[in-house]
Amino acid sequence: MKKLTLPVLIAVIATFLVIGVMWAKEHTVVLESKYGKVEFAHQKHGSLKCQECHHTLKEGEESAKPCSECHKAGADVDAKKAFHTTCRDCHKETAKGPQKCKECHQK
Ligand code: HEC
Ligand code: HEC
Ligand code: HEC
Ligand code: HEC
Numbered sequence: 699m700k701k702l703t704l705p706v707l708i709a710v711i712a713t714f715l716v717i718g719v720m721w722a723k724e725h726t727v728v729l730e731s732k733y734g735k736v737e738f739a740h741q742k743h744g745s746l747k748c749q750e751c752h753h754t755l756k757e758g759e760e761s762a763k764p765c766s767e768c769h770k771a772g773a774d775v776d777a778k779k780a781f782h783t784t785c786r787d788c789h790k791e792t793a794k795g796p797q798k799c800k801e802c803h804q805k
Contacts, residue, residue: 729781734803736781742795751784 726739749755752762769780785802789795796802 731777731803733799734805736802737804738785 724741729736766777769775769777789797
């Protein structure tokens with residue numbers, strides 16, 4: 699019996715990882731902000747590694763904490779700074795994706 703449990707466990711974990719990746723590839727999250735909500739579509743960013751944004755995820759890990767759990771108001775890097783650095787800077791550097799305020803922030 700003991701020999702079976704590890705492979706079974708690995709299979710279960712692997713299944714969740716695959717579902718996690720498939721889910722993320724089709725998933726849009728809405729980020730609320732005082733300046734207007736921002737829609738972020740994972741499916742438009744499918745070629746990026748999860749860790750490019752979820753920088754605290756370990757390799758192979760698929761569940762993600764909301765950024766704002768750590769990047770709160772008053773933190774060294776608050777949510778605005780964390781998102782503008784991650785999102786806007788890449789769009790500027792690659793000249794792809796929205797770079798102007800109103801292209802991201804919808805009222
Ligand atoms: C370009 C940046 C970026 C990439 C790449 C990215 N994510 Fe996300 N992900 C986000 C943001 C932003 C959120 C919303 C976080 C928040 O609510 O603060 C999020 C949320 C999530 C959530 C939680 C969603 C919810 O509704 O609470 C999961 C799970 C997740 N991502 C998994 C993944 C996985 C798996 C990958 C890789 C296949 C990935 N993400 C790649 C930016 C990204
Ligand atoms: C588990 C906590 C945690 C989560 C979740 C988290 N971060 Fe961070 N992040 C940190 C810490 C700690 C730092 C270091 C700066 C500090 O002390 O505030 C940091 C730094 C950053 C920086 C600054 C990097 C630099 O070079 O200055 C950015 C940008 C950033 N995070 C974006 C994000 C984004 C976007 C998400 C969600 C997709 C996210 N973080 C999720 C803890 C977290
Ligand atoms: C490492 C680079 C990179 C990062 C990080 C990144 N993006 Fe993007 N983003 C892109 C590229 C490239 C496109 C263009 C994709 C396309 O046209 O299919 C894009 C497109 C978009 C679009 C337009 C989608 C559409 O429907 O045309 C939105 C909105 C967006 N990004 C929001 C965000 C937000 C919010 C974040 C941070 C949570 C973020 N992006 C982080 C590279 C990035
Ligand atoms: C690439 C997308 C993007 C662009 C471009 C962008 N922002 Fe943001 N901004 C965000 C995201 C994502 C957040 C974080 C939302 C959250 O708090 O969950 C944010 C947060 C903010 C906040 C903090 C709101 C709050 O609730 O504390 C302000 C203010 C803001 N942005 C203003 C601007 C202005 C002004 C511009 C243009 C100069 C701009 N943004 C351009 C994505 C963007």
